[in-house]
Amino acid sequence: MTTLSNHVPDPRLITAIAKRRDGLLHRVNPWTKVGIGGALVIAVTVFDRFALLAGLYGAVLVVYGLGKLPFQRLAGWYTLPMLFIISVAGPLAFLEPGTPIGGALSTSLGELSVTWAGLVLFLELSFRSLTVVTFTLTASMTTEYSDIVYVLGRLLPRPLDQIALLTYRFTFVMLETLENLVKAAQSRGANFSEFWSNKRLYAKIFGMMMLSAIEQSERLVKSMEARGYNGDITLYGDVSTPPVHELVIVLGFYAVVVGYATFVVYGVGL
């Protein structure tokens, strides 16, 4: 635990990329990204052909590249999503009925083999998951902080919107607090490389972290009430409605996905 994990995206890096870079996707309306994200979720759920899922993933990767976003980091950020895929699809690859790839391994419980159907299922689940993971990262890295705050404020009901806005604001503060606590412990000779022998140290760091959070919240309450907080954190930004050409793209995408689900997957006749 010398630093924050490099296989978990750092919100500060994501926000910095969104703020400082100016690619093609930075100029796309945030509501358009929300719309495309929703359509992608439905698409990866209903698309049932390997080629379609692979094509969709390829298309999202191209969009990621158009945004001039870092591919090397993306590979690292895939670690956790891939772990989740492996944890579900890994065992299924062995259990899925079908023709074994190569030979079968004899075990005391019977023959063990990965089938072609199991491999295809594994790849399909990978494409489904990574398509949306890549898109959400793309959207996060091309949408400015103020726009995300505005969209959150519009989408969530009160008091969830207030909680989400404070969470977003204080995520950066909490990350810095955590890093400072870790550095301070290291400078006093702490060793984080082994968990069991250092479990009390971990607990103290996390305890201090929660304590710091609670005490910051107590200070924040005084500040909010002094400013006349009445259940509303005013947002000064504004996100306009998407331009016509973006609306056409979003609606077209939904039409394709819903049409495919209706006529191809569920076989509804015309």
Add this chain to the structure above:
Amino acid sequence: MAHIHLGEGTFPLWALLFWTLLGVGLISAVVYRVRKGGIETHQIALAGIGAAASFAIFQLNIPVWGGIHMNLTGLVGILAGPLLGVLITLVVNIFSTAVGHGAVGLLGANTLVNATEAIVAYYAFKTLIGMDWDIFSASTSAATLGLSAGAFLMGAIIVISGVNGSALPRGELTIAVAGLVGLNLGVAVIEGILTGFIVQFLASVRPDLIGIVDRDTREETTGVTA
């Protein structure tokens, strides 16, 4: 939040809609209760910053079994209570999804799993403290119990839903998912022990946070810094 998030597109469409509706139902009920009871400013601030802390803690790699990540959902439930705990788990899930961890379409299912962890941990902790257990044992047991309940619910959700594109019968799917639940139970024990130490530490410096003494009797901060 020791459970493993499910990947996008893992469930068929009907299951995605079903769990989303259940999740929306739970959140609506909690929001209704919170609004009806009137939420205080300090509760909103605590929930917001507590969620930020939970999300930040997730960024750290704990060196067990090659590296695990935790959100300390049991701790969130014990400190914030069942209603705010549920709202915090939803917000943490939304932010996790935004950085590519977890599935947008499974926000409902994941919120149900994490809300269960927070709610069970809270009530188990209150019950055990009421039975005169010491702080460490009560919080360790409560957090482990909550996280275990979440792990079993996660397994049940996968088995009920089935996996998109898989022809595996439910019986064999249950066997495949059992390994996943077992892994989560192992992490639940680790996170439970860690939660126990954290609550013990918090109780030593701010007993009002754990409900051992009256919150109003304490005014000064401890001035936590690095």
